[in-house]
Amino acid sequence: MALYAVLLLAVLFYLLPLVVMLLTSLKSMADIRAGNLISWPEEFLLDAWVKAWSSACTGVSCEGVGAFFWNSFQITIPAVLISTFLGALNGYVLTKWKFRGSDIFFGLMLFGCFIPFQVVILPMAQTLGWLGLANTTTGLVFVHIVYGMAFTTLFFRNFYVSVPSELVSAAKIDGAGFFTIFWRIILPLSTPIFVVCIIWQFTQVWNDFLFGVVFSGGDTQPITVALNNLVNSSTGVKEYNVDMAAAMIAALPTLVVYVLAGKYFVRGLTAGAVKG
Amino acid sequence: MKTNATSDAAGTLSTRGLLADSSAQGAGSSNLLDLMQRWLPKLVLAPTVVMTLLFIYGYVIWTGVLSLTKSRFLPNYNFVGFAQYEKLLDNDRWSVASLNIVIFGGLFILICLFIGVVMAILLDQKIRAEGSIRTVFLYPMALSFIVTGTAWKWILNPGLGLEKLLHDFGYESFQFDWLVNPDMAIYTLVIAAVWQSSGFVMALFLAGLRGVDGSIVKAAQLDGASMPMIYRRIILPHLRPVFFSAFIILSHIAIKSFDLVMALTGGGPGYATDLPATFMYVTTFSRGQIGLGSASAMMMLGVVLAILIPYLYSELRGKNNA
Numbered sequence: 001m002a003l004y005a006v007l008l009l010a011v012l013f014y015l016l017p018l019v020v021m022l023l024t025s026l027k028s029m030a031d032i033r034a035g036n037l038i039s040w041p042e043e044f045l046l047d048a049w050v051k052a053w054s055s056a057c058t059g060v061s062c063e064g065v066g067a068f069f070w071n072s073f074q075i076t077i078p079a080v081l082i083s084t085f086l087g088a089l090n091g092y093v094l095t096k097w098k099f100r101g102s103d104i105f106f107g108l109m110l111f112g113c114f115i116p117f118q119v120v121i122l123p124m125a126q127t128l129g130w131l132g133l134a135n136t137t138t139g140l141v142f143v144h145i146v147y148g149m150a151f152t153t154l155f156f157r158n159f160y161v162s163v164p165s166e167l168v169s170a171a172k173i174d175g176a177g178f179f180t181i182f183w184r185i186i187l188p189l190s191t192p193i194f195v196v197c198i199i200w201q202f203t204q205v206w207n208d209f210l211f212g213v214v215f216s217g218g219d220t221q222p223i224t225v226a227l228n229n230l231v232n233s234s235t236g237v238k239e240y241n242v243d244m245a246a247a248m249i250a251a252l253p254t255l256v257v258y259v260l261a262g263k264y265f266v267r268g269l270t271a272g273a274v275k276g
Numbered sequence: 277m278k279t280n281a282t283s284d285a286a287g288t289l290s291t292r293g294l295l296a297d298s299s300a301q302g303a304g305s306s307n308l309l310d311l312m313q314r315w316l317p318k319l320v321l322a323p324t325v326v327m328t329l330l331f332i333y334g335y336v337i338w339t340g341v342l343s344l345t346k347s348r349f350l351p352n353y354n355f356v357g358f359a360q361y362e363k364l365l366d367n368d369r370w371s372v373a374s375l376n377i378v379i380f381g382g383l384f385i386l387i388c389l390f391i392g393v394v395m396a397i398l399l400d401q402k403i404r405a406e407g408s409i410r411t412v413f414l415y416p417m418a419l420s421f422i423v424t425g426t427a428w429k430w431i432l433n434p435g436l437g438l439e440k441l442l443h444d445f446g447y448e449s450f451q452f453d454w455l456v457n458p459d460m461a462i463y464t465l466v467i468a469a470v471w472q473s474s475g476f477v478m479a480l481f482l483a484g485l486r487g488v489d490g491s492i493v494k495a496a497q498l499d500g501a502s503m504p505m506i507y508r509r510i511i512l513p514h515l516r517p518v519f520f521s522a523f524i525i526l527s528h529i530a531i532k533s534f535d536l537v538m539a540l541t542g543g544g545p546g547y548a549t550d551l552p553a554t555f556m557y558v559t560t561f562s563r564g565q566i567g568l569g570s571a572s573a574m575m576m577l578g579v580v581l582a583i584l585i586p587y588l589y590s591e592l593r594g595k596n597n598a
Contacts, residue, residue: 017427036441097317118573120335178316207420209535247426258418
């Protein structure tokens with residue numbers, strides 16, 4: 001019984017912030033001042049959600065986080081698809097078409113998983129400026145592809161290592177080429193790793209803050225940057241219900257992915273973590 | 277090569293169309309095709325090679341060069357040797373940030389490891405509803421540190437947050453002002469970061485526990501060993517590699533911690549909760565001291581390498597011996 005009591009306490013600890021966020025986002029400010037963190041709302045109101053989405057102030061502009069929510073999708077979707085696809089091709093080359101130096105290159109690339117990004121953002125900022133991509137979502141897509149690729153390559157490489165090489169060599173003898181083998185033999189086997197990789201990349205890119213805050217401009221910011229501006233801008237009265245509603249909006253896409261595909265999410269975490 | 281069952285399977289697979297592809301090609305072009313086929317893999321990998329060399333290694337060197345210059349608002353290349361590093365080590369704000377990363381990182385890693393092991397062991401006792409409990413422990417990993425920071429900033433709000441909750445429960449004298457107390461604010465970062473990452477460590481350990489050979493445990497039980505003894509002497513030593521990788525991941529998260537600080541404390545009160553990552557950002561982008569900021573970034577890289585290289589070295593050596 002003690003065992004279950006401890007586990008129950010732990011469950012409450014992990015659930016508390018989500019419950020508090022949700023309850024607070026559904027209260028009025030008067031209700032918040034009268035009650036406490038976990039008191040039931042007097043009345044369930046969606047006002048804070050509406051305001052967070054369409055009229056809350058995020059720094060200079062007061063148009064809510066809605067537009068930034070879509071920015072995040074505009075950044076995330078191409079970045080995830082391109083980096084995943086490139087990762088699949090790289091993984092395929094690094095396991096089935098090895099050449100002299102390819103293993104060394106993989107080692108060099110792995111290092112890219114570990115560097116603190118602070119050490120590359122200044123040169124990258126300057127490069128994006130030269131390319132005319134500063135303050136654009138395209139620039140952010142580019143950055144996320146560049147720094148996401150080490151991970152996607154790692155995922156696919158570790159997956160393809162366990163695909164029997166006989167499959168490939170037999171096809172080669174039959175005269176099949178590089179891309180034919182990839183399309184007809186490798187890709188059909190790759191669904192699970194695609195799911196893992198896409199979920200991992202989606203979470204990484206959606207939740208990114210550092211690249212967003214450094215490389216984006218006023219109206220190209222991702223949701224995380226907008227949320228931070230909304231919460232930490234010091235103008236006017238603090239509306240905690242709006243803050244929490246905005247935080248929920250920022251959290252929803254990744255939470256939905258987690259709920260729908262938790263198994264793959266965890267698999268990605270452990271696979272990415274153990275090696276990367 | 278076509279000797280075993282797998283390649284036979286592949287052979288059948290290929291006859292479905294691959295053969296037709298190759299026979300359709302004329303004999304004359306086959307040399308050219310061969311050549312192309314040989315270069316194709318390298319060609320496909322080439323963009324990644326270029327990007328890695330340029331945007332990772334090239335940029336690290338570039339930042340290193342900048343850290344040796346007098347650059348302020350714009351990069352320039354007037355070299356001053358290691359003057360920026362000397363300035364950095366004399367900088368009060370940097371000393372606070374370095375001390376903070378030791379406190380924050382140390383506590384964060386230790387507490388996460390502790391909670392992770394304990395929860396994993398508890399969950400490994402054939403618990404009912406294990407799946408749902410695991411789901412609850414892990415969902416914070418799906419959230420952005422900005423969301424986590426926002427939520428905890430509200431929970432720890434002096435006045436309306438936890439303090440009010442406990443007052444309503446009857447603990448009238450309860451005071452909780454860590455968020456605005458320069459001496460305690462760093463611990464609020466630990467609380468939020470542990471909340472976010474400990475479930476993940478639990479998942480790693482749980483996977484490790486499931487990998488322990490059950491027959492060894494049974495044998496020890498037959499010899500009369502008690503369960504705590506078995507955990508201490510047999511199971512936990514088996515989990516050593518998990519401890520190592522969890523340590524590496526957690527220290528990596530700690531050193532990169534930037535978003536959480538920005539959302540939860542903004543580095544404040546004053547600069548009491550600055551970490552190297554926030555120091556680098558503020559110095560470089562808000563204060564226009566690019567040289568100094570680059571030096572701090574290089575220091576961060578140095579710390580990561582100092583942790584990573586011994587780890588990779590032992591990993592590789594372990595593999596060669598095996």
